[in-house]
Amino acid sequence: MGTLFPVLNVLGRLLAFFSLTYLLPITSAFIYRDDTLADFIGAMLMSLLGGVLLWVGTRRHYRELRPRDGFLLVTLSWTLMAAIATLPLLLVYDNMSFTDAFFETVSGLTTTGATVMTDLDHAPPSINLWRHQLNWMGGMGIIVLAVAILPLLGVGGMQLYKAETPGPLKDTKLTARIADTAKALWYVYAGITVACIVCLHMAGLNWLDSICHAFAAMGLGGFSTRDASVGAFNKPAVEFVLIVFMLLAAMNFSTHFLAWRGKSLRAYWYDKECLTLLVVIIGSCFGVAFYLHWNGVYGNYWTALRHVSFNLVSLATDCGFASVDYDKWPAFAPLWMLFLSCISASSGSTGGGIKMIRTIILAKQAHRELVKLVHPAVVNPLRVGNSVVPNEIAFSVLGFIFLYFVTVVGMTFLLVMSGLDFTSSFSAVIACINNAGPGLNVVGPASNFASLTDFQTWVCTITMLLGRLEIFSMVVLFTPQFWRK
Numbered sequence: 001m002g003t004l005f006p007v008l009n010v011l012g013r014l015l016a017f018f019s020l021t022y023l024l025p026i027t028s029a030f031i032y033r034d035d036t037l038a039d040f041i042g043a044m045l046m047s048l049l050g051g052v053l054l055w056v057g058t059r060r061h062y063r064e065l066r067p068r069d070g071f072l073l074v075t076l077s078w079t080l081m082a083a084i085a086t087l088p089l090l091l092v093y094d095n096m097s098f099t100d101a102f103f104e105t106v107s108g109l110t111t112t113g114a115t116v117m118t119d120l121d122h123a124p125p126s127i128n129l130w131r132h133q134l135n136w137m138g139g140m141g142i143i144v145l146a147v148a149i150l151p152l153l154g155v156g157g158m159q160l161y162k163a164e165t166p167g168p169l170k171d172t173k174l175t176a177r178i179a180d181t182a183k184a185l186w187y188v189y190a191g192i193t194v195a196c197i198v199c200l201h202m203a204g205l206n207w208l209d210s211i212c213h214a215f216a217a218m219g220l221g222g223f224s225t226r227d228a229s230v231g232a233f234n235k236p237a238v239e240f241v242l243i244v245f246m247l248l249a250a251m252n253f254s255t256h257f258l259a260w261r262g263k264s265l266r267a268y269w270y271d272k273e274c275l276t277l278l279v280v281i282i283g284s285c286f287g288v289a290f291y292l293h294w295n296g297v298y299g300n301y302w303t304a305l306r307h308v309s310f311n312l313v314s315l316a317t318d319c320g321f322a323s324v325d326y327d328k329w330p331a332f333a334p335l336w337m338l339f340l341s342c343i344s345a346s347s348g349s350t351g352g353g354i355k356m357i358r359t360i361i362l363a364k365q366a367h368r369e370l371v372k373l374v375h376p377a378v379v380n381p382l383r384v385g386n387s388v389v390p391n392e393i394a395f396s397v398l399g400f401i402f403l404y405f406v407t408v409v410g411m412t413f414l415l416v417m418s419g420l421d422f423t424s425s426f427s428a429v430i431a432c433i434n435n436a437g438p439g440l441n442v443v444g445p446a447s448n449f450a451s452l453t454d455f456q457t458w459v460c461t462i463t464m465l466l467g468r469l470e471i472f473s474m475v476v477l478f479t480p481q482f483w484r485k
Helices: 004-032 037-057 067-085 087-092 098-109 125-140 142-149 154-164 178-202 207-218 236-249 253-262 272-294 301-316 332-343 356-374 391-417 422-433 454-468 472-478
Strands: none
Touching: 004 037, 004 067, 004 125, 037 067, 037 087, 037 125, 067 087, 067 098, 067 454, 067 472, 087 098, 087 125, 098 125, 098 454, 125 178, 125 207, 142 178, 178 207, 178 236, 178 253, 207 236, 236 272, 236 301, 272 301, 272 332, 272 356, 301 332, 332 356, 332 422, 356 391, 391 422, 391 454, 391 472, 422 454, 454 472
């Protein structure tokens, strides 16, 4: 309890802060008069009241957070905020269960983009805006936002920042203070989001659709205001804009900040992850387009390139938009896209999965082991670009990869055991742990997760949380060492 109460104290203040996020959908409900105003105001007040009660009830336990407190706070906050975020859905939709509502909000905050909702074309605008706002907030992390805005955590904020931000290289500082670092990242994130909104509107979307899809693109969340996703618009200009901003969102936001601060694109050239990401994704677009054209799926290569580029970039960056039912393509294409969703996104981006930096480190470590077999005494440091990667980071990458695949196998077996076919089970787990959105077959791009049983839905929900918090942050809570003084 010595660890729990101080964490609950900060959690109460975070929850009270989270209540402010209802202001945007409340404004939308007032403008569109979609009969949800009272529901969102009620949800906001309940969130504020719950946060204040939790804060006041534990205020005598307040202290600066310790390193392990950050992991507990991150896991509890993502879970509790997702639970609180279900209130508007439960109040607006009488027939929606808590299981489905929690899945939807977890999918939003973890930027997965998988959905159990139908008839989105006719959903209240404020509900669609709320779902997409969850995508946007989850993108950079509601915790990092709180660190940037509120002086809640003191020096201990660094521990929380390291627990929340994705990727293995979390000690690189852009600024001297953690709050300044978080603010810098959020300024870049918000600025690119505004640019995306304007570009989507210029491409032909109304302002609501522009805001919603910009939120989803920058958070790599993949929610849409249409059941047919981006395919409902059938606008090549919209698809092109989203491709550009999905790629930007899949890059390290520290690189964006350094490029902006230095007023130069050289930061991207020196970012090994960024270059590898672009080469792999762009090369895959041309290659898969040729494969589909060669197999007669599309009679025109440029048509194939258009559809492949959008859907491959969307899935590879872990966004989850869809413009066509790629589940009907020859099996190699969607499976390759799912594979790319595991490795493509950069650390420090809003994407999920293993991350490109871990893939690079793993490949270089494998090569180093091969060299060591031939030359046992050779000194061969592991380098990424001009930087030497410490051995402890390489070991942590190996540990992460092991837990990643154990999670994929374990969750897939649970879904298969529950009666779901293997293709749907495996692709659902890959999509959820990578926070990528649609899978294949039953959970493919032409359908959604609504057909799953409650047990299957909870398996996918837990998998999304594991993926967004990069497994370690959650799994460490179940180790005896974490709770020992």
